[in-house]
Amino acid sequence: MPTDFAATRDQFHLPEGVIYLDGNSLGPLPHAAAARVAACVTDEWGQMLIRGWNAAGWMDQPTRLGNRIARLIGAEPGSVVLGDTLSIKVYQALASALDMAPTRRVILSDTGNFPSDLYMAEGLCRTLGPDYRLVTVAPEEVASAITDEVAVLMLTEVDYRTGRKHDMAALTALAHEKGAIAVWDLAHSAGALPVDLAGCDADFAVGCTYKYLNSGPGGPAFIYVAPRHQDSTRPALSGWLGHAAPFAFDLSYRPGAGIERMRVGTPAILQMAALEASLDIWDRVDMADLRARSIALCEAFIAGVEAACPDLTLASPRDAAQRGSQVSFRHPEGYAIMQALISRGVIGDFRAPDILRFGFTPLYTSDADVHGAVAILAEIMAMSSWDRPEFKTRAKVT
Amino acid sequence: MPTDFAATRDQFHLPEGVIYLDGNSLGPLPHAAAARVAACVTDEWGQMLIRGWNAAGWMDQPTRLGNRIARLIGAEPGSVVLGDTLSIKVYQALASALDMAPTRRVILSDTGNFPSDLYMAEGLCRTLGPDYRLVTVAPEEVASAITDEVAVLMLTEVDYRTGRKHDMAALTALAHEKGAIAVWDLAHSAGALPVDLAGCDADFAVGCTYKYLNSGPGGPAFIYVAPRHQDSTRPALSGWLGHAAPFAFDLSYRPGAGIERMRVGTPAILQMAALEASLDIWDRVDMADLRARSIALCEAFIAGVEAACPDLTLASPRDAAQRGSQVSFRHPEGYAIMQALISRGVIGDFRAPDILRFGFTPLYTSDADVHGAVAILAEIMAMSSWDRPEFKTRAKVT
Structure with a gap:
């Protein structure tokens, strides 16, 4: 139908x-988001108090909602988790990706990328050390700029200004051919058009939910990690909710299983409630x-x-x-x-x-x-x- | 009165x-948070749509609410900004603090710290390189462990398990005496007891709002940067809302003025609305x-x-x-x-x-x-x- x-x-x-x-x-x-958020505030926070983390399912929202977004972006089940902001998720994805190409030092991006992605890459390069650098070329020059110096190709699929769309499958294949990792920003893709992360063999992807996914102002971001990378990636932002046993309160970090390790801190539950209501509509699309x-x-x-x-x-x-x-x-x-x-x-x-x-x-x-x-x-x-x-x-x- | x-x-x-x-x-x-969040959802998001960023004051919420929290923690006006989670704010503070002691490589903390702080420090050290390390001692051994190898002293003032309280003024003074920077986690302090960041000469502080400050599940964290450090610190998490001119969409990062540079991505507006209602109560305390x-x-x-x-x-x-x-x-x-x-x-x-x-x-x-x-x-x-x-x-x- x-x-x-x-x-x-x-x-x-x-x-x-x-x-x-x-x-x-x-x-x-x-419409349903207003009622859903109100219920979250009054019936869950108000009545359940701390018990809401289990009784209302707050703790699992980031992965449960991640699985519902997965369908919209062609991601495998268990490969998407919600949390933080898009800029933070860019940082996580880039740090994990750079880790996988330990002999290379270049992040390649384009001038059509959203500036915050470039800024976060700059900040990460600076933290990693003077050898690391961000190289930015014009969108039409990306393909020819993927040399074997490039550790990570970081692109936003759809240009925030013009709507120009990169060929995710072709550029990912080219990156892989040159031994680079592909990180895709889906800010203007998720809910805007069909995305096929698994089919394109993407390594990492990030996106936000407050645009086409209608989660409201400041709604949570998401991150995708290809299943083949999940158990080997070591999160740079190693927060307690990405720990293998958050409530054991160990003194040392041990990454959680699969995509869970990309969680960082306490999720924004009121924002998640609004997103949940929106995804009820998306489920029918x-x-x-x-x-x-x-x-x-x-x-x-x-x-x-x-x-x-x-x-x-x-x-x-x-x-x-x-x-x-x-x-x-x-x-x-x-x-x-x-x-x-x-x-x-x-x-x-x-x-x-x-x-x-x-x-x-x-x-x-x-x-x-x-x-x-x-x-x-x-x-x-x-x-x-x-x-x-x-x-x-x-x-x-x- | x-x-x-x-x-x-x-x-x-x-x-x-x-x-x-x-x-x-x-x-x-x-009680007022339920109505405030509902108004944010229905009257602001629903009616103003994108115009809410200016018309409803969403864009300035992180600094406006930061100034209201400042009084509770003895911080100077313009030195606190809301955003992200506590773990992310720990990472930001540590990265900025390490930057200020460029010849030193040790973060000193204690076993009474909340584990996520230790995990974030571990992750940052790993990103910075093999020379960097986190050293963790028993709470009562902190004072004697502050050597001139220590770049940053990172402590949670009040132990999450026992409630044991560190002497912030004395330990900060000792850290400064040894040439180290002091980062304080106020998770169990903000709204729990008087804090005097300015009086203690603290360098950085972080905290959360969902405990004693009653902002609801997943409410935003905050970060404090002492005014003397604000214009020299270069944020490691250099997101667009910390840029000097976010809407100029420059391709390179330039840090914003003062505490604004510690902002990263789009703030969680529904959570901020709940916090705002709670701070109306705190204003009377x-x-x-x-x-x-x-x-x-x-x-x-x-x-x-x-x-x-x-x-x-x-x-x-x-x-x-x-x-x-x-x-x-x-x-x-x-x-x-x-x-x-x-x-x-x-x-x-x-x-x-x-x-x-x-x-x-x-x-x-x-x-x-x-x-x-x-x-x-x-x-x-x-x-x-x-x-x-x-x-x-x-x-x-x-």
Whole structure:
């Protein structure tokens, strides 16, 4: 039975008068999340108190929810665990990956990566010592830059600004051919399109849940470790909940079994409750249906904008196969245009220097949203030449 | 005006029939936290969506709440920031501290430290290289073990098992005298007793908020950096929200001003909302009053138990000045005794191998709680000799 996207849309709270095209930044509230979080607070924390760790299953949430995310990203059961933030998970994955290539010192990434991934890599290299370094090339130069000096290839599959999508299977194979480990950031992939970590033979992956997975502001991140690496990787962030026996309170660290060792400290239980409610919706979604619907929405938006707004330049790949689930346009006055859009209820976002970014999220984006957004954008573009000096004032009063 | 602890007690949800003496593990639910979290979910996430980062003040919560915790721990304004878990904050503090003593390679700690602190130190040493090592001595040997080889003295002020309290001022002074940096873990101090980080000249401190500060399961941790170190420390976990200009999306890391640089990734906003509600209660508490009341509760419990339960041996220091805000007793059958207590509604906890642990938390622990807990413990101890083989069965059916 094909996924019923009208039914999934009914599961979300979408404020009146808003066309929300920023679910690639923060997903909207699933109705059930409000009740689920309230129950977690009142019935679990309030009534069970400390007993909630076992009685309410808090302790196992990170692996239980990890297994539900696994399906969405083509991961094997028992290979995903939730926790911390994406930046912390990047650090963990990189440290484990560098450990596996002990004679190499280079992390290779690209300028399309989300900056925090690069910053965390910088920090790790500095801690490891002066021989270690991060090399960053343009996205289209990645393949040719994978030399046998590279210990780790660290890439975000889908570019946060343009939506440009790397070929995970090909680049992972190339990395392996050169003896490097592949670490993939799925921030703009998980819940945006089908991912096949196992099929691509990825080594490590990380991602966040507050974008397409709708877990709410500050929802937990996740990490994937390929089953073949799980029992040999020694966590750099060796916290007690990754210990083989956390409640034995041993004085020395012994890594836990499998993916459990990538846990660090006490999980954020209220955030996990919100994620759980969202995953109840995801459990009903077929990823191939999601991709087809995502492409249809993106194509309709591109066609509409290009027909009505000749001053905007497509910044995303035109070929849907090369794109994630967002569409970006460039305009020198992009910031002011986005402010005008937001003031008219069309919420996308702006990324410096000139990118207007629109996320298309089949679970709740409707055809009417696409047409409405195109119409309002066309009105805004028509109301001013946008190259006259007063445009900023205009945008403010719109 | 002295703190009104009957009034603070009214601010908490305490389940019927429960005497809760485990607030040193997970604090109970403040009534207002339920409403505050619900508003964060429904009115902020639900209605504001991505705009909540500015409109609801989410982005500044980690420093705003840090400043409210600062008063409770004697920290200067602008020296505390919330985020991540305690284990992650330990790693950050240690990495920054080691950086400041570049010719030294030893982290000194004690066997009374919480194991995760030791595990994180082990992991950091391993990442830094084979010269780095963690040395762990008995708590009473710490002072004499601070040699001029020690880069960092890392201690938890109050022992999680026994409540034994280190002399922060004296040990910090001794560390400084030997050229070492002092990192204090306040897990069992923050909200348990007055702490004077500035007065003790501490360099770094870390702590959690889900124990005495009642922020709920998985509430955020905090880190303190002495103002004199803030602008020179270079974060090892260099995430984007610690960048000088996170939304410029630069490709290279530049640390943010002051304490902001210790931020890493996206903060857990629902957990922060719960903490905010709890801090509204803390704002009305005088720390000297808290300490006096804590000592009175602990002394009454010790006297009551020692009079009624001769088989239990006090594991905490008898001198209140040497103790945090908990009392521990030893018994070879401690686990079974604690199970029996819990089944009668007295919730403390057990720590291997033989420790019964009871937290006294003036904000909501009443004199009646103390007397009730003593009476039930006395009944349990009297109902069996606890050295007969069937005690476990007995405990189960109690």
